[in-house]
Amino acid sequence: METLYPTINPKLIEKITEAEEIAIFGHTNPDGDCVMSQLAVSYMLSSLGKKCHLFNQGPFNRSDINPYSLYFATEVPDELVKKNPLVIVVDCSTIDRPGLIFDKVSTLERIVFDHHSSGENFCKREFSYIVPESVSTTLVLEQLRKALAIPLTYDLARFLYIGFCTDTGFYHFLRRSNAEESLRIVTEYVKEGVEPYEVFDTLNDGKTLDYYKEISTLVNRTIAIYDGQVLYTYQNHQEALADSVSDVLYSQLLTVKGVKVVFFFKEKEDCIVVGMRSKKDSKVDVGSFAQSFGGGGHFFASGASLKKTLAESITLVTTAIKDLLDTNEIES
Structure with a gap:
């Protein structure tokens, strides 16, 4: 076998x-x-x-x-x-x-x-x-x-x-x-x-009400680019949580119609941590994509740390991902 x-x-x-x-x-x-x-x-x-x-x-x-x-x-x-x-x-x-x-x-x-x-x-x-x-x-x-x-x-x-x-x-x-x-x-x-x-x-019990309020905040500030193929949101350093919201956030945003890639930018004291997820049918390898920034991970889930400001990191990553998308689906 x-x-x-x-x-x-x-x-x-x-x-x-x-x-x-x-x-x-x-x-x-x-x-x-x-x-x-x-x-x-x-x-x-x-x-x-x-x-x-x-x-x-x-x-x-x-x-x-x-x-x-x-x-x-x-x-x-x-x-x-x-x-x-x-x-x-x-x-x-x-x-x-x-x-x-x-x-x-x-x-x-x-x-x-x-x-x-x-x-x-x-x-x-x-x-x-x-x-x-x-x-x-x-x-x-x-x-x-x-x-x-x-x-x-x-x-x-x-x-x-x-x-x-x-x-x-x-x-x-x-x-x-x-x-x-x-x-x-x-x-x-x-x-x-x-x-x-x-x-x-x-794995799922024990979440606080603040946990779900934070997810709501992150979803509300989510921005769609490239005709909805990419979604990204961010968390400021002063918004540090008592519990991680990443898993639920990704699972929710990846259900949005037309989305292929989701980025979650988290501002730390000395760097920006970028979480990356791609939808199973998108064929976008975020593992290799993260590696280009010194990070790593899987085909559908990865991450990287950037020594830049939050704004610089968002611009850098969201600009670079365009080459991996289906350009035929992006309106000029």
């Missing part, structure tokens, strides 16, 4: 097997796939007797992953660096994604597990396992579980399933090319006792 997942390089497995101390990193402003991937790696390798340390710079603003923040350290102790731990990075397409917390271990040997289609290869090829066809990093890590012959337990299955649900929008972003194998894998998690409805509630 054909599979989306190639065999993991034996050298990578050997490197993990030989390690005694392991430091596990994910990207800043983590989502469910990132957090659950880190927890899954720690769970699996701890079961093999490894001493695992979880690090994430945060912030853990999303209500669905905030309870897990207690498991993560935000600083790397000097004592750990002196022990020369094996570094494992998950769900990161570029070396800057883990944030400043990663600086202390940036020269140490590392392994990368990811599913982003663009970005940079920031470790030796034999020590990276990147599967762009995978719908989540947790399903990439399912292959590590099998390679290490680690038994599937309820706790591990739940970690892996939540990551899958986060990055597929609870099955919404599955495509025929990856659905069959993905569903076959997660069926095993359900058999292990994971309840889909409980996970859905975990």
Whole structure:
């Protein structure tokens, strides 16, 4: 049977097997796939007797992953660096994604597990396992579980399933090319006792009224350009939220008739973070588009950071995207 997942390089497995101390990193402003991937790696390798340390710079603003923040350290102790731990990075397409917390271990040997289609290869090829066809990093890590012959337990299955649900929008972003194998894998998690409805509630409950008011504000200031093929909105620095609105915002704006690409510009203290999403039938690869600005991501979901003002960033990105659109549909 054909599979989306190639065999993991034996050298990578050997490197993990030989390690005694392991430091596990994910990207800043983590989502469910990132957090659950880190927890899954720690769970699996701890079961093999490894001493695992979880690090994430945060912030853990999303209500669905905030309870897990207690498991993560935000600083790397000097004592750990002196022990020369094996570094494992998950769900990161570029070396800057883990944030400043990663600086202390940036020269140490590392392994990368990811599913982003663009970005940079920031470790030796034999020590990276990147599967762009995978719908989540947790399903990439399912292959590590099998390679290490680690038994599937309820706790591990739940970690892996939540990551899958986060990055597929609870099955919404599955495509025929990856659905069959993905569903076959997660069926095993359900058999292990994971309840889909409980996970859905975990991912969606707990939102505040202010959360939905902010979404309303962002939708109201959304601007349509190129005859409605592109929508963009923005958030000023002083409008920092207690919870992320990005996922709901994108899902709503991508349902607008005629839209192909959505941009969300978020003003930070030292940069502008641009979230990019494209509709499944648009054929616009926002992953490659983000890479042209030093960012990365997937074909349909990506992001980049720009050292410019908010106005400059909007002009730069919205001008550049025109070349990727169907110019026949843009009135002169």
